[in-house]
Amino acid sequence: MDDLRSHGAPPDPERDAASDAESLVYRSVRKRIISGEYPGGTHLSTESLAASLGVSRTPVREALRRLQVEGLVEQHANRGAFVASWTRDDVDEVFNLRVLLESHACEHAAQRIGPDAIARLRELAHQMEDAAANPAAGRVDALTTLNDAFHRLILEECGQPRLTHILHRLVDMSMVMRTFATYSKEELLRSMEHHRELVAAFENHDATWAGSVMRSHLCAAHRVTLRSQFIADGSRHEAAEPAGTKAAPGKTRAKSGAPATRTRRR
Amino acid sequence: MDDLRSHGAPPDPERDAASDAESLVYRSVRKRIISGEYPGGTHLSTESLAASLGVSRTPVREALRRLQVEGLVEQHANRGAFVASWTRDDVDEVFNLRVLLESHACEHAAQRIGPDAIARLRELAHQMEDAAANPAAGRVDALTTLNDAFHRLILEECGQPRLTHILHRLVDMSMVMRTFATYSKEELLRSMEHHRELVAAFENHDATWAGSVMRSHLCAAHRVTLRSQFIADGSRHEAAEPAGTKAAPGKTRAKSGAPATRTRRR
DNA sequence: GAGTCAATGATTGGATACAAAAAAGAGGAA
């Protein structure tokens, strides 16, 4: 009957635009983690989150569980949820995985992508160049949003839902880490050139070329992230704790492992 | 003080051995999905699950949310959770990702693995050969358990928690699909030989060799899975619906997409 | 007889209430 409706948003498990309370909390908390408003180690109290968002604790708990599985949050039994922290090894791992998977996705996308998506990619690349050339306030935000859209569009074109899902989460992690990233002028220009080159590779449906450019692009981003997050000797950059937040118990220990997905020691 | 305790299980986000109600439900439902007791399309009612497990609906809902994010169940808004179904494209995607990632993990593991882990791998390989040679009842279960332990041990040795986590989920999916798999005698022997060869590669810390064997191993498994799950023309193998279960609404449609991680159509 | 519409029943999503565990703090002894 109204099959059209069930065709659209509701059955979509990644209901980014869903209007229920759980999704509201999920989007809100995720956004704040990615933007850096909640730095690593921040205690996420279900009660205060529920109060500040005007919902009860039930959907908050479900949203935190989702964020935990996605790796942005750690949950300690009977102690609640904390924003995941990042070590240098974590940064390396995430970027190594992105290099491996996103270039793979790029190669598939190059073979399947249609003219509409290519046009959209070109438009996004142009908008990024405009934003980069215009030293206005909010430039970084605009660039981040456009860059995110560019990468996500490529992912959607690869036609592999699980790969897309995994990479969305890795890209989220990269964005958390890139909160403090500062691109030099040269690095910015190189990044723009990578985007242009990717569009050219897609126009020619050249999978090898597209994958290769993506690898270069991510290697460069990896270096920028490392430079902005860690000082040369490899010691950890600790985001300043905002007043009123409590550090995760046993945090210094936890850092030597990894957030959210640590394996058991034997 | 009791820092030792917080060192162990409690702060582990993948608390497989946790004793709270949510984890109990999670493990129970996950096990039934993987074992094939709940075939694709089975409706997972929060109420009946809560009743059968002796807990309330609250932890059941959280466990289902976790399984949804992990891709084993689909949640349709206001309609509840259903066990994810698998198309041939899904099988191909999962195995392609495993080939890419598990060989990568293997290469890292080969460089880091210690003598204890190698000994344990050799032991597991021997046990598998014994189990394979002994045509007793429960042989398939024993082989599945041992093989799972073998692969997971390699993953833990690679020292990359996120990669490990992602692969755990992909392996779970493979196990769901392999429920009905039947290895021929030749395929079984080849699989055993792969395990032996992997141990040899690890003993020599030869990353290229180890990664290469793992690729072969997974390609072979991919073919067996395809053969057992789908008939030659590529049409879908539908697991028999047990009496009393309701099919997911719009299921025929959903199958053309993918479970749990479908991307939005534009 | 087929199709449409409304009432009913079942099930989910969310809110609140309660019990248990952990963290924080006060107090006292060495």
Added chain:
DNA sequence: TTCCTCTTTTTTGTATCCAATCATTGACTC
């Protein structure tokens, strides 16, 4: 002063309750 212990307080984890939504069934109309 420092360390230990007991109490208080906060916060989590679970159970129960209520409202909203969806599927189903039956009656009604064309």
